[in-house]
Amino acid sequence: MAQKPGIPKGTRDFSPAEVSKRNYIINAIKRHFQTFGFQPIETPSFENLDTLMGKYGEEGDRLIFKILNSGDYLSKVRDDLYQTKDANKIALKITEKALRYDLTVPFARYVVMHQNDITFPFKRYQVQPVWRADRPQKGRFREFYQCDADVVGSKSLWQEVEFVQLYDAVFSSLNLDGVTIKMNNRKVLSGIAEVIGAKEKLIDFTVALDKLDKIGEEGVKNEMLQKGIAEEAIQKVQPLFGFTGSNKEKLQQLKELLSSSEEGTKGVEELSFIIEAIESLGLKSASLDIDVTLARGLNYYTGAIFEVAPPKGVQMGSIGGGGRYDDLTGIFGLKDVSGVGISFGLDRIYLVLEELNLFPETVSKQLDVLFINFGEKEALQAMRAIKVLRSKGVNAELYPDAAKMNKQMKYANKRDIPKVIMIGEQELNEQTFVLKDMKEGSQETHSFDHIENLF
């Protein structure tokens, strides 16, 4: 009996139309990565297990797809361990490789391995799939692309300025106007922690503050009190509850609020540099907005933190994010290499463009013209024309069989082919062809020599 075909849960097939739309986004991202001076690298789909394990926390370790060793993989498991049937411990004996979980750790591994061939600062981009054994759900997959750009080996804040410009350039070129680039700084968050006198309460604090829009000032304060943040501490950061206005006004408030914290003050200075440079240089269609509740991967980032929100009115989480992290490569033995990078969320950007109907009509166009097949001699003449058209970059095709006209035209309609060319016996004898416009239904006869001027 034949197998009923299926694919593993959390994975996807992409149809021609979907591949074309995804490539439209990926190409826009890559094009701008390049104009910004980033260079492409690619790393293997699987890494040595010990390169990945322990880098993403306990939860991350469990979500890494491990590859079973080839051959008699059980021979490396000692009998006493085998008898324990301990899945976790035995896994370490029967697997040596694992699928890439993100692009950041492989990048760090790459930088350390190739440090003698790299000119620092090293600006690299990487657009490749990653795999996570996550529970699949709407918009979350077990195989998905990451689109990352990072700079390592430079502490200059111009990098942060460039990443804001890069987000603006990419989203503008996709005609996705009105995105908000939210920016924060780890040092500002540290400053707030200092001021409220409780480092360990910082996450509770920012989570509560983030609900200001929804539950109002009283609601937020109540939540903070419940989480054990002192009333006095909340009073000290009162300005954060009316934290609106322009970025300049926000910076002024933060400056005053954090004046007693050296680290916090440093964070405000960094934010100011970036904000001022961007104001001077201008953005095409995005807005830049300071958001002190932004804390993605708190333990990871050490300076700037970015996150991009889709245009207002679109129900969707962030479509990009990133930040600065010190000592990325330390785990692999190369110290003091500061890095900063951003990522584009391909799947979500796709959904947003789909929802706002922003994919150009031409993006999934596959074929420009179909030649009807009237038999061997006529088909040969059609192939002469097709050869000329293809060499000019036109996507052209002969219907493979001399099937009934009706069937061939149906094929043209189903594939949404805009133009059809007919060379029957009469046209062959007269060295002409008939061009039919499938949208308008009109048709014209041309001289065969005219073919190369057609597109």
Added chain:
Amino acid sequence: MAQKPGIPKGTRDFSPAEVSKRNYIINAIKRHFQTFGFQPIETPSFENLDTLMGKYGEEGDRLIFKILNSGDYLSKVRDDLYQTKDANKIALKITEKALRYDLTVPFARYVVMHQNDITFPFKRYQVQPVWRADRPQKGRFREFYQCDADVVGSKSLWQEVEFVQLYDAVFSSLNLDGVTIKMNNRKVLSGIAEVIGAKEKLIDFTVALDKLDKIGEEGVKNEMLQKGIAEEAIQKVQPLFGFTGSNKEKLQQLKELLSSSEEGTKGVEELSFIIEAIESLGLKSASLDIDVTLARGLNYYTGAIFEVAPPKGVQMGSIGGGGRYDDLTGIFGLKDVSGVGISFGLDRIYLVLEELNLFPETVSKQLDVLFINFGEKEALQAMRAIKVLRSKGVNAELYPDAAKMNKQMKYANKRDIPKVIMIGEQELNEQTFVLKDMKEGSQETHSFDHIENLF
């Protein structure tokens, strides 16, 4: 202690220069796939284990990378099986997914799964990595790209004609002139088997015949006799030992030789159709050559067989291959769908272009211009210029720190950046910039407004 970083054997990191060169080839292939009317699809990196197992023979099954189930994967292994410690049988209980071994089986699975959404004939291309647990050796990797184009649902020989043209178009556009497209037909091989009266000796026969150049007619005949092919049978196919001349001459010889075999005669007719069409249409730079020793994947192909040899003088195996196969989708329950397809060998094409020095110089160019950083104010002015240049598609970058001039120029040299622009205090005040040509060493001063006319 820090980990010493490495990558699994048989896998590769690709540097920016390597990625650029690989993309140069991939883009040429994709561009021509498209002009020939092929549509892109993508399938998941891993498939259900039972989609892949049993499709590539026993050896193939062993070379498939299996992915360990997540969670307590051992709980599905019954104790009596567990105690056998039988690696093969237990593998089937602790793995459900496996990495793609080629693009053909996933394509067949795709066609069957999506048959109601597909318009036949379906011309698809697919450029994605595949994985094999092969012993790594020079030029053979455990992760490598396949670049495939196939048509399913058409028995028309025009498809074969197009694939010959497609090879010619791609290799011509890569300036790789002088490749030989070798062509054979499974039915011709069957005819030969009939004539020598021994189907099971066909592989021995073609393997021996293939050595004609090296060991001469006597050597080949001796080998055939040793393999148990009757002297009388060898006499019957004597013309194959002097099988030279034009394709037309070869076809004439084959026609006579195989006149007693119905299937063989059919094969000669198919070859004739393709040869005649190609002679009438012409090729740009490749040659098409009938080769009756060509038998790749004998059990797989049912009609045309293709293989592309690099230009004479290059020591390298085939750089492409393919053929027609009936009933590709039968294993997944969709009968009577004939397919024909070809593949490009990316890694080998890369090595050939490298050896013949055929990569254009511009292919690994990463940055057009570097702006020297003289400090905050000057850098801001540089960023204004950079913004203009990038919006015009120029790859431009500011050196991130106001480091010593010497260090910045070293960076430009190491990265092979052709032009450097300097905006120091004086230039800022005078609204000018200094453009330095790094190759010629010359430098000129321009008005700042001139920047957008620069590239």
